[in-house]
Amino acid sequence: xxxxxxxxxxxxxxxxxxxxxxxxxxxxxxxxxxxxxxxxxxxxxxxxxxxxxxxxxxxxxxxxxxxxxxxxxxxxxxxxxxxxxxxxxxxxxxxxxxxxxxxxxxxxxxxxxxxxxxxxxxxxxxxxxxxxxxxxxxxxxxx
Numbered sequence: 001x002x003x004x005x006x007x008x009x010x011x012x013x014x015x016x017x018x019x020x021x022x023x024x025x026x027x028x029x030x031x032x033x034x035x036x037x038x039x040x041x042x043x044x045x046x047x048x049x050x051x052x053x054x055x056x057x058x059x060x061x062x063x064x065x066x067x068x069x070x071x072x073x074x075x076x077x078x079x080x081x082x083x084x085x086x087x088x089x090x091x092x093x094x095x096x097x098x099x100x101x102x103x104x105x106x107x108x109x110x111x112x113x114x115x116x117x118x119x120x121x122x123x124x125x126x127x128x129x130x131x132x133x134x135x136x137x138x139x140x141x142x143x
Contacts, residue, residue: 012085013054020087023106024056024077031075031113032058046131054079059130063138068127071138075113096122 025047032045045060055078062071073095080089080100090101092112097119101112129135 009085010052012081013079014051016079016081016085016087017049017051017054020054020079020090020104023104023109024090027106027109027113028056028058028075028077030110031117032060035075035117036060036073046133048131054081057130061130061133062123064135065138070126070129070135071123072126072130073121074124075116077109077113092116094119094121095124096120 028047032043032047036043036045045058047056047058049056055076057074057076060073062073064070074093076091076093076095078091079087080091082088087104088102090104090109090112092099092101092109094116097116099112099116101108103109103111
């Protein structure tokens with residue numbers, strides 16, 4: 001972007017995200033389904049996109065402890081851009097392990113997500129719900 005400043009960089013990230021959407025969303029949906037299932041009436045997970053960060057995150061809700069401790073497993077994909085705003089790779093993570101991918105094809109992303117699913121997963125806690133869903137008590141939370 002050659003020193004064009006933050007507003008142009010933000011626009012570049014949004015353009016890159018739009019171009020990558022058709023590759024990322026199907027691959028992330030498939031990985032989340034493989035990890036957490038389809039659900040009977042409603043998926044047990046949700047994908048949340050963040051255009052300002054050129055990223056997607058699939059959250060699997062585990063339960064809540066009180067009003068401000070909500071626990072999730074997650075899978076994430078972020079676009080890596082060169083200084084001109086071109087997509088040059090993806091970052092994939094599961095909340096504990098992060099991996100960079102230079103292959104920006106859907107096949108390459110699927111392989112990266114498959115690898116990251118086999119790694120140790122960490123439960124993440126957030127002070128608010130990460131998408132619109134009903135709260136429920138965490139099954140193994142202390143009383």
